[in-house]
Amino acid sequence: MSSSDRSRAVDLTRTYEVRTYGCQMNVHDSERLSGLLEGAGYVRAPEGSDGDADVVVFNTCAVRENADNRLYGNLGRLAPMKTKRPGMQIAVGGCLAQKDRDTIVKRAPWVDVVFGTHNIGKLPVLLERARVQEEAQVEIAESLEAFPSTLPTRRESAYAAWVSISVGCNNTCTFCIVPALRGKEKDRRTGDILAEIEALVAEGVSEITLLGQNVNAYGSDIGDREAFSKLLRACGKIEGLERVRFTSPHPRDFTDDVIAAMAETPNAMPQLHMPMQSGSDTVLKAMRRSYRQDRYLGIIDKVRAAIPHAAITTDIIVGFPGETEEDFEQTLHAVREARFAQAFTFQYSKRPGTPAATMEGQIPKAVVQERYMRLSALQEEISWDENKKQVGRTLELMVAEGEGRKDGATHRLSGRAPDNRLVHFTKPDVEVRPGDVVTVEITYAAPHHLLAEGAALDVRRTRAGDAWEKRNAAEAAKPVGVMLGLPKIGAPEPLPVAAGAGCGCD
DSSP, X not given: OXXXXXXHHHHHOOEEEEEEOSSHHXXXXXXXXXXXXXXXXXXXXXXXXXXXXXXXXXXXXXXXXXXXXXXXXXXXXXXXXXXHSTTOEEEEEEHHHHHSTTTHHHHOTTOOEEEOTTOGGGHXXXXXXXXXXXXXXXXXXXXXXXXXXXXXXXXXXSSEEEEEOEESOOOOOTTOOHHHHHOSOEEOOHHHHHHHHHHXXXXXXXXXXXXXXXXXXXXXXXXXXXXXXXXXXXXXXSTTOOEEEEEOOOGGXXXXXXXXXXXXXXXXXXXXXXXXXXXXXXXXXXHTOSOOHHHHHHHHHHHHHHOXXXXXXXXXXXXXXXXXXXXXXXXXXXXXXXXXXXXXXXXXXXXXXXXXXXXXXXXXXXXXXXXXXXXXXXXXXXXXXXXXXXXXXXXXXXXXXXXXXTHHHHTEEEEEOTTOOEEEEEOOXXXXXXXXXXXXXXXXXXXXOEEEOSOXXXXXXXXXXXXXXXXXXXXXXXXXXXXXXXXXXXXXXXXXXXXXXXXXXX
């Protein structure tokens, strides 16, 4: 290639950046958005580009009250950059786009594309249409066009992957706007799920997380209440798949067959993240959560009886409308009884469009803050106590990438234990790659992590580590410039389907 050709290649390289807010479903959707853009000829912008890309995509969340302020603040900061950069495009997708479809372009007329949660596959087409027609394209589908996992992808990890098994939610929790934005629950065929997992394992992935808004309600479309436990057991039969996790289950649908499947499936990890939200029966009723404290704690007792070393984590909302001091004390009591490994605690904030936003008895900010601090202090104490019980245990860690911010300074690496606890360990003398497995003895516990300060007891190189190494080598070998034509137009080609998948419960 001549020097003039190389210069032209650089000029024609169009870069993209995807900014993600919100839940794991959004993270998974953003992997698909990246895959779609790369399939259309775009190149990912370098880390730290901060909007200095030809296409900037916001994948938004509408859960928090100030979500729109955050979005419009970021869009405002990009407006002058777009003025100085001819051809730059800005797209807004996700839950906030689904909710505020008619106002985004009015408030930020420099936005080129607005798309919703149901039609992320249209992004390249909409960008090209906006470029050709020189006007904003707003397209919000009212129902799902394609499962996220059927679209092209640029996965963030070479060794661990999300796999969507359902989208939407049939619950009507008064604090949550997700059902209105992602629709009623729609389950994916079991054979398609297992085919994707087998394809991922063939690429080197060794850990998958089954993903859904209400993951253990899987099977509601076909009336099979044991479909989720059957799916877990089928995952246990996939050769090369070392770890299976799932998030997030609902206590209403947490049946004994799921507990048995977790305990009896070798690669199902001893970990459970199950939102409690409140320990008060009165508040749970106001939230329209279809269980009470006794039911929730009973599930935990059953899980621990079947899986003694299971780490259980949860979500809790503090200051829900009408919450009294007595209600809050019930939450503290439930936390003491449950002894969560970690709890993700949130101060209640209004979600516009939800029943709770207009309920009487909104709690003053100062009261919510004070309760939040008390709950956080209690959970910090419990987390530390539970982590101290890990000292002296020998654990197999899957080496992680980017989990230890101080690893470089401390000459350590970081990994995840089977129960998903974060462990920082002394760097072995031999090469260790993300995705490899290291056996260590835990020597110290902090509230949010563990340390293994001695030498590693064993290092096992894995196919997942090979996949990570191969990906990094491919990234390093990419040319500076890429000769591009126009982005591809039309529906993306389907992913290849792995042969031999299925568990007999489609």
